[in-house]
Amino acid sequence: MLSQWKGNDKLFKTYVEGNSKGDGKSPASGQRIKGEDKILSFEEASKHPCFGTVLKDGMIDISFDDAEMSEKFLEMAKANAWRCLVLKNPTNGHLHTFWKNEQGEITKLSAEDQKLAVGFIADIHGGSTYIPLRVHGVDRFPPIYDILADEEYQEVPKELLPVNTTAELWQQDKGGRNNGLSAMAIFLSHDRRFTKEQIRRVLTNTNAFIFKNRLPDKELNIILRDETFKGIVETPKLNTLNAAELFQMDIEPVEFIIEGLVPVGLVILASPPKYGKSWFCLDMGLSVAMGCDFLGFKTHKSKVLYLALEDRNDRLKQRISQILGTEPFPAWLNLGIDSATLDKGFLESVTEFLKEQPETKLIIIDTFIKIRGEARRNESAYAIDSREAGEIKKFADQHKIAVVLVTHTRKGIDPDDPFVNITGTYGVAGAADDMIVLTKQKRGDDVTKMSVTGRDVSYEEFPLIFNKERGKWMRQSDSFDDFMARTQLEIKRAEYLTGNTRKTIMKLLEENGGTWTGFCKAIIDKSKEYGTPISLTSQKLGKELAEINGFLFEDSILHTEISKGTAASKHKFEKV
Incomplete structure (x- = not known):
């Protein structure tokens, strides 16, 4: 049957x-090979004195350029019942072996003289590498080893994974075998790709097929005992549950310290510098410590630790007095103006504080930069952000x-998404359960937008105004957009009521018995005559009249625009 071999469509994607x-x-x-799905069929290619093949994606070729090593590999493959394809070069006895590499454990797809975990030395080929099947009329097929018809090829076994070790195991004899296996056991125990049982299997195969003379079982078992693998980190088991089990679970709802704003977990508070974040934090801490509403949100009274790491005690006292007025300072608000950094015991010191003050449910860290540690060697900015925030x-x-971590925003990276502007990499925002960002369209604006989003908080935007006399942020509405729309409407109404356009129209109606019709130019001319000059062109006045229609109606004035094709429109005003 093997003499009728016509290639292998499971492993090879084309023939060349x-x-x-x-x-x-x-x-x-x-x-051309790379990028081509089909060049020749096996039958077409086999008409030539030289032809070869190309592996499918996710397949790998591990080849042995030593006849004795090739023989030992074949013995090992049969003893372990490995499911692979083996082609032999009849000229020198060298082997090509083919496997799945779909999990990508072998990442370097073109490498020579690689040390493998079991002790072999091999070349590794993948991707678009040309693999000869016939060289000047000499065939390297049919296979000398293959799977059965109902089987599938397997992933590369752990024994054949390349490892970066100085250990020389091939053909070791007396004197080097024990040390070699022990050294390999320790080396592999630090490679997360290998479990304890897989390392035992690798070493057993090394002893059986790699050494010139194998160690007695008694000596091998001493090396394989548990003490050898004390330092190994086992692959953690993936814990899962099905949806029906999840439905039956009694899961506590998310706990909020400030309803709808600050849940238990990590909360990021960010704004540009000098926006009033410290006033915001101090009022938040006072509100929770006293059980008072904060910005209209209900709080759950608890002890608070506010680390004002950019402040002084005298200024904190002055600000609390300003916020509370004649009310007494709450004992449940604890204040600190210095601390250790994360790499110098910050979390340990806070843990001790919580043991002494177990009623504490809110910690405010103002600011994050003050507790940050040193980056570790070769650690990226994202890695350190993710690690520390995590x-x-x-x-x-x-x-x-709840821990509120105060930081800054960068200038206008994305004006439509305030959360993108949080300083640092996405590693900080990615660790947060909730984010609060304060922004203004212009720094001098009175209204500040508070944008809130999170895992357990719906996205909302609230308008805030800072009351300098009281030292408090005040929420103006449940919707920033609605508030700004109402504000703009009131501004336009005020402009209308005091503007010369209204005064001129009122005078026209008074002089003409409550009804007047004419062009915009006539309105402008009359405004100058009345001493209420309208400093607009006729075209711009026409647009203004359309915009103030609603305000005119509030004044019991019905305005109608009379259009005559391309000519200028007349405007009719009636007192109703």
Whole structure:
């Protein structure tokens, strides 16, 4: 049956004419391989004195350029019942072996003389590498080893994964075997790709097929005992549950310290510098410590730790007095103006504080930069942001508290998405349960937009105004857009009521018995005559009249625009 071999569609994606004028181990001139799904069929290619193949994506070729090593591999493959394809070069006895590499454990797809975990030395080929099947009339097929018809090829076994080790195991004899296996056990125990049982299997195969003379079972078992693998980190088990089990679980709802605004977990508060974040934080801390509403949101009274790391005690006292007026300072608000950094015991010191003050449910860190540690060697900005913010998030979850981490925003990276502008990389925002960002269209604006979003908080935008006399932020509405629309409407109404356009129209109606019709130019001329000059062109006045229609109606004036084609429109005003 093997003599009728016609290629292998499970492993190979195409067949290619070989270069018969050269060594026959490369494709013929003009034959493109990379990116082509089909060049020749097996039958077409096999008509040539030299031809080869190309692996499918996710497949790998591990080849042995040593006849004795090739024989030992074949013995190992049969003993382990590995499911692979093996082709032999009849000229020198060297082997090509083919496997799945769909999990991508072998990442370097073109490498020579690679040390494999079991002790072999091999070349590795993948991708668009040309694999000769016939060289100047000498066939390297049919296979000398293959799977059964109802089987599938397997992933590369752990024994054949390349490893970066100095250990020399091939053909070791007396004197080097024990040390070699022990060293390999320790080396592989630090490679997360290998479990304890997989390392035992690798070493057992090394002893059986790699060494010139194998170790007695008694000596091998000493090396394989548990003590050898003390430092190994086992692959964690994936814990899952099905949806029916999830339905039956009694899960506590998310706990809020400030309803709809600050849940248990990590909360990021950000704004540009000098926006009043510290006033915001101080009022938040006071409100929770006293059980008072904050910005109209209900609080759950608890102890608060406010770390004002950019402030002084005298200024904190002055600001609290300003916020509270004649009310007494609450004992449940704890204040600090210095702390350790994350790499110098910050979380440990806060843990001790919580042991002493277990009623604490809110910690405000103002600002994040003051507790940041040193970056570790070769650590990227994203990695350090994610690690440090993640440590604080984990701490908050473990102690079931809310931690508000105060930071800044960068200038206008994305005016439509305030959360993108939070300083640092996405590693900070990615760790947060909730984010609060304060922004203004212009720094001098009175109204500040408070944008809120999070895992357990719906996206909302609220209008805030800072009351400088009281030192408090005041929420103006449940909707920023509605508030701004109403504000703009009131501004336009005020402009209308005091403007010369209204005064002129009122005078026209008074002089003409409550009805007047004419062009915009006539209105402008009359306004000058009345001493209420309208400094607009006729075209711009026409637009203004359309915009103030509603205000005119509030004044019991019906305005109608009378259009006559392309000519200028007349405007009719009636007192109703």
